[in-house]
Amino acid sequence: MEWREVLAMLVWTGAGAVLLFVLMWIDSLFTKYKDLTEMKNGNMAVTVRFLMKLFAQGYILAQSINHSNDLHIALLVSVISFVILFVLERVVEWVFRLLAGLNLEEGTHQGKVTHALLAGSFHVIGAMILAACL
DSSP states (O other): OOHHHHHHHHHHHHHHHHHHHHHHHHHHHTSSSOHHHHHHTTOHHHHHHHHHHHHHHHHHHHHHHHTOSOHHHHHHHHHHHHHHHHHHHHHHHHHHHHHHOOOHHHHHHTTOHHHHHHHHHHHHHHHHHHHHTO
8 A cells, every 4th residue: 555545545534524524513403402412411312313324424425435536526425415315304204293293303302212213214224225326
């Protein structure tokens, strides 16, 4: 491995980490609670949901990097996938609230891990489907 490859690895990893931080920060702006505050207070449900979403975004980023020779394209694919997952999350949560009377965001905020696992699983499954499309 040459020094240029090591440098490229550092740049791609750094760019990916910054992107993941920004995406998760944007996501936290759309919840009705403060993710970090809830996690600091020991809310396991919020932590589980956050980690599952982070894993989903990380998986998409890893697959987009694996299939791309251009850092910009890999990052763009991750951003587009984030938007797709965000819209899907809103639609699925709306359907669950409408058909089953199940408010996943409220339940997660209340510390119900089952709600968080269900909400987070949609992101993981969505990430697998999106990554398969690359």
